[in-house]
Amino acid sequence: MSKNKKKTIQAKLLAKSQNIFRCPLCSNPMKVAYLSSLICSKNHCFDLSKRGYVNFLSNSIQTRYGKTLFESRKIVWNSGLFERLSENISTKIFNEFKPKSKQITLLDAGCGEGTPLYSIRKRIIQNTSNDFLGVGIDISKEAIDIASKDYSNVIWCVSDLANSPFEKKQFNFILNILSPSNYAEFRRILDDDGILIKVIPERDYLLELRNSFFEPTKKSYSNEKTLARFQHHFKILTADRLRYHFSLDGTLMDHLIQMTPLSWGISDERLLPFSTMNTKKITVDLTILSGKPR
Ligand SMILES: [Zn+2]
Known part of the structure; x- marks a missing residue:
């Protein structure tokens, strides 16, 4: 086109x-x-x-999340690594909406290059007759540029989540996948029955990378603070833990390493063993929280 x-x-x-x-x-x-x-x-x-797409930022903001990272993220998402996550989220959304006849409005806050939102949208429109409006925002222009290139029928915006370009109460759902939150803004733009769906890492998320990259003292991860912040602002409705293994071939492993901030600052010697392996098992360990404003 x-x-x-x-x-x-x-x-x-x-x-x-x-x-x-x-x-x-x-x-x-x-x-x-x-x-x-x-x-x-x-x-x-x-x-x-x-x-x-619309760019709402007057000055572009430099982040460490560059074009290569988002291109790799797209490949990793399309490989099926997060298929179960996308399935869980879309099921949540269309079950919640089945009895209602109004339009589903979903904002992905921190959508990156848009693959998660696009894959969730596809599942939802296959399973419901409700109208669907998907909106993705990200502070990275590179990310939105990639999203708008391949994914149509979704509104894409470059925007700062702290100053989002939306009227109040516009969304039935806000999606926030492994990305920072702005709870005051979420509360403002969710409608009265609106639900926030936030995905956070669990202890064993990408465990194999963590074990290889870090010294034993830095290896363990806790989501305690993130969870406490969520609960401070939002009342938890559901918390589903998804833990599974997925096999990646060498090329996909390279893309996974490119897309995760875990690899930032890690020496080539530590990264190399992953690139040279043919197949590697990786652990996905995530919790999908859904909640309403307190
Ligand atoms: Zn104005």
């Missing part, structure tokens, strides 16, 4: 859902103008990119 056609399709999707937006600079409502910009009543204007 040509970039122009893609931009027009994305602009129409934005126009249909323009009520969810508010200006991140002055909080006034926004409208899509000429199928090419989102503009507020005080004339703050945010143009659609060639591929139709």
